[in-house]
Amino acid sequence: MNLLRYFQKIKWEILAKLNPSYYVFSDKLISEDEIKYRESGKNDFQKFILKDEELKKFLENSQSKNCLEFGCGNGRMTEFLAKIFAKVYAVDISEGMIKSAQKRLRDIKNITYIRDSKEKISLSNNSIDFVFSYIVLQHFPNKKMIKEKLKEFHRIMKDDAIAKIQIRGCSAYGGIFRYFKWYYGVFFLKEEIFNILRELGFKVIKSEGENNKLFWILIQKI
Numbered sequence: 001m002n003l004l005r006y007f008q009k010i011k012w013e014i015l016a017k018l019n020p021s022y023y024v025f026s027d028k029l030i031s032e033d034e035i036k037y038r039e040s041g042k043n044d045f046q047k048f049i050l051k052d053e054e055l056k057k058f059l060e061n062s063q064s065k066n067c068l069e070f071g072c073g074n075g076r077m078t079e080f081l082a083k084i085f086a087k088v089y090a091v092d093i094s095e096g097m098i099k100s101a102q103k104r105l106r107d108i109k110n111i112t113y114i115r116d117s118k119e120k121i122s123l124s125n126n127s128i129d130f131v132f133s134y135i136v137l138q139h140f141p142n143k144k145m146i147k148e149k150l151k152e153f154h155r156i157m158k159d160d161a162i163a164k165i166q167i168r169g170c171s172a173y174g175g176i177f178r179y180f181k182w183y184y185g186v187f188f189l190k191e192e193i194f195n196i197l198r199e200l201g202f203k204v205i206k207s208e209g210e211n212n213k214l215f216w217i218l219i220q221k222i
Contacts, residue, residue, distance in 0.1 A: 016096030024073035045080035065129035071136025073100030131163035170214030
C-alpha cells in the first residue's frame with residue numbers, strides 16, 4: 001500500500017469512528033437523524049439512478065444484473081441499490097464504515113461488503129454490470145490514484161457494462177489550506193478526464209456538471 005493510500009485509509013477510519021453519517025453526507029441536521037438520513041439516500045438514489053433518462057432502458061432488467069458501489073460508506077445509498085439489482089458489491093476503504101453499513105443494513109441479504117484494502121478490487125474480470133460512485137472519487141488526493149481506480153472498474157466490468165461516476169470538476173474550497181482539509185481531492189477538466197477514459201477503453205455516453213463540485217460522467221466499457 002503506497003503512502004497516500006495508507007493515509008486515505010487512516011483518515012477514513014478516524015472519520016468512521018467520529019461520525020460516519022456526517023462524513024458520508026455532510027449535513028449536520030440530516031446526518032444526526034436516521035430517518036432523514038435514510039430519506040436523503042433514497043432521494044439521491046431516485047435522482048441519480050431512477051430518474052436518469054439514459055439509464056432507464058439499462059435498468060429495465062436490473063434484477064438480473066449486479067452492481068458495484070464504490071465508496072459505500074455506511075450504506076446510505078446501498079440499501080436502495082439492493083432493491084433493484086440482484087447483487088450489490090459494496091466497496092469501501094474503511095473497515096469502520098463497512099461495519100456501520102452492515103449494522104444499518106443487517107436485514108438485507110443481497111449485499112456483499114468488500115474492503116478496498118489493495119490496489120485491485122477483489123472481484124473477477126468481466127463480472128460487473130453496473131458501477132456507481134458518488135462523493136467518493138472527489139476525495140482522492142491525486143489523479144494517478146483515480147486513473148488506477150478507473151482502470152480497475154474497466155477490468156471488472158462486463159463488455160458493454162455501464163458506470164456512473166462523480167468526480168470533482170473544480171478546485172476544493174478553502175484556499176491553500178484546502179490540502180489539509182478532510183474533504184480535499186483533485187479535480188479534472190472535461191477534456192482531461194475524457195482523454196483518460198478513452199485511453200482506458202470507455203465510451204462517454206453523457207456528462208454534466210463540468211466545472212462544478214459534482215461532475216457526473218456516464219460511461220460504457222467498449
